[in-house]
Amino acid sequence: MRLTKLERRLRQSGVLVAIGLIAELISLLWNHPTAFFLFLGVGAVLMAAGVLYYFYSLVTVSERPSETGTLRTQDL
Amino acid sequence: MPGPTTMLIAIIVVAVSLVAVMIFKPSITVTRGGKILAFVSIFILPALAGTMGFKEHMEESKSTQFCTSCHVMQDYGKSLLVDDPASVPAAHFQNNRVPRDQACYTCHTNYAMFGGMKSKLRGLKHVYIQYFGKIPDKIELYQRYENRECLHCHLGARNFEEGVIHNLEEGKLALIKSGQLSCLSSGCHSAGHNVKDLGGKTFWKSSPATRASTGSASAESAKEGK
Numbered sequence: 001m002r003l004t005k006l007e008r009r010l011r012q013s014g015v016l017v018a019i020g021l022i023a024e025l026i027s028l029l030w031n032h033p034t035a036f037f038l039f040l041g042v043g044a045v046l047m048a049a050g051v052l053y054y055f056y057s058l059v060t061v062s063e064r065p066s067e068t069g070t071l072r073t074q075d076l
Numbered sequence: 077m078p079g080p081t082t083m084l085i086a087i088i089v090v091a092v093s094l095v096a097v098m099i100f101k102p103s104i105t106v107t108r109g110g111k112i113l114a115f116v117s118i119f120i121l122p123a124l125a126g127t128m129g130f131k132e133h134m135e136e137s138k139s140t141q142f143c144t145s146c147h148v149m150q151d152y153g154k155s156l157l158v159d160d161p162a163s164v165p166a167a168h169f170q171n172n173r174v175p176r177d178q179a180c181y182t183c184h185t186n187y188a189m190f191g192g193m194k195s196k197l198r199g200l201k202h203v204y205i206q207y208f209g210k211i212p213d214k215i216e217l218y219q220r221y222e223n224r225e226c227l228h229c230h231l232g233a234r235n236f237e238e239g240v241i242h243n244l245e246e247g248k249l250a251l252i253k254s255g256q257l258s259c260l261s262s263g264c265h266s267a268g269h270n271v272k273d274l275g276g277k278t279f280w281k282s283s284p285a286t287r288a289s290t291g292s293a294s295a296e297s298a299k300e301g302k
Binding site: 004006007008010011013014015017018020021022024025027028031032033034035036037039043044047048050051053055060 | 081084085087088089091092095096098099102103105106114117118122123125126129130132133136137139141142146199202203237247267
């Protein structure tokens with residue numbers, strides 16, 4: 001299935017956010033100073049990057065609704 | 077009712093599941109519902125999880141077990157179990173003058189504006205040094221231990237205000253309260269964490285949970301106390 005530019009970027013930001021969330025989950029199950037580092041240095045950074053990339057994509061990628069709609073109809 | 081950690085874990089699991097939907101089927105964002113789902117899963121839930129996670133980690137980092145989980149701090153944890161009433165940290169810990177589960181944080185946080193936040197920032201520096209720097213041979217406080225940290229609890233207490241030694245000379249109590257006469261360096265309450273002499277000491281035979289919180293991993297590590 002062919003993805004639009006916005007969908008590709010959504011997927012990429014989703015991957016960043018998901019890895020960040022998993023890092024946070026691991027850090028919560030571990031009571032050690034390194035866990036705090038993991039949370040801030042990996043989890044929070046990746047989540048913030050994913051969210052910012054998502055917003056950046058929303059405001060920079062412009063797709064005509066009709067074009068997207070046509071694509072979806074073809075997919076179906 | 078589930079605790080905050082359980083709630084947070086549940087939020088993270090839901091967020092990851094929804095993000096996974098976005099990753100594997102991004103085409104659902106064509107619809108209005110899909111766009112809302114993307115906004116919730118990629119922004120709202122991660123922001124909520126991040127905020128709650130930060131709060132959770134801040135709370136967790138106040139625990140005695142957290143502080144003594146680093147090898148370099150384990151002897152300081154053990155010094156809380158020394159069978160010596162003259163040891164200020166040990167007497168405070170063993171007699172519940174400080175909450176045992178937050179013993180380090182209670183005494184080593186500056187009770188000033190942003191004191192707790194500064195402590196956490198220093199903690200991050202400690203973790204960095206632990207892995208990438210050189211741990212100094214002698215662990216020292218960043219600054220002089222202020223009376224303010226003692227008076228946060230003791231000010232107004234009867235045994236402090238009416239203590240014979242504190243009122244032995246006129247004006248002595250005022251000097252202590254103003255910080256001009258140090259509780260510790262004046263020589264009155266100077267017995268701090270004496271980690272170098274732990275080898276020859278006896279230890280309080282506390283509960284396994286208390287020993288674990290101080291980093292004294294097993295009963296065998298502490299000598300038999302009275």
